[in-house]
Amino acid sequence: MAQWKALPDKQHLSIAVNISAVQFQDPKFAQQVISLLDQTQAPADHLELEITESMLISDLDKIIDILLLLKTKGIRFSLDDFGTGYSSLDRLTNLPLDQLKIDQRFVRNLDKHTRDAAVAKTIIDLGRNLGLSVIAEGVETEYQRERLLELGCYQFQGYLFSKPALLSE
Secondary structure, eight states, X not given: OTTGGGOTTTTTOXXXXXXXXXXXXXXXXXXXXXXXXXXXXXXXXXXXXXXXXXXXGSOHHHXXXXXXXXHHTTOEEEEEEXXXXXXXXXXHHHSOOSEEEEOHHHHHTTTTOHHHHHHHHHHHHHHHHTTOEEEEOOOOSHHHHHHHHHHTOOEEOSTXXXXXXXXXX
């Protein structure tokens, strides 16, 4: 990200990083992230940390404190695999999130199961009503993309757009 900010064709790019529960429970985690951003001068608002619902089972107040500290630095947060774990709406409203991610298991069968489309639409509406952006993961076909557009989702990730790639200049 630090190198990209000097390149006009890449300075708009951001990076999403999955954070494990083990990493997040490390008492040094937040300070390490902040130090790394300070050292590299990478733009914090181009870093999105993805947390999972399962991380929210333990000490929610501590998790919120860590998220708020990192958010004051400009870091963004996404709740990954939303709807597949232990979410409660109360927890969701208390987290300083920027984005919800529709899990690929709901995207995969949009053409076969109307219930998956209903869940995806509910997540899209919930995210929008909470002022969050919503991204669908695992989009592999043009049909899935078109169906998600019909449901009101305008951000996607998946093989339809690109296979995983190494970071490079």
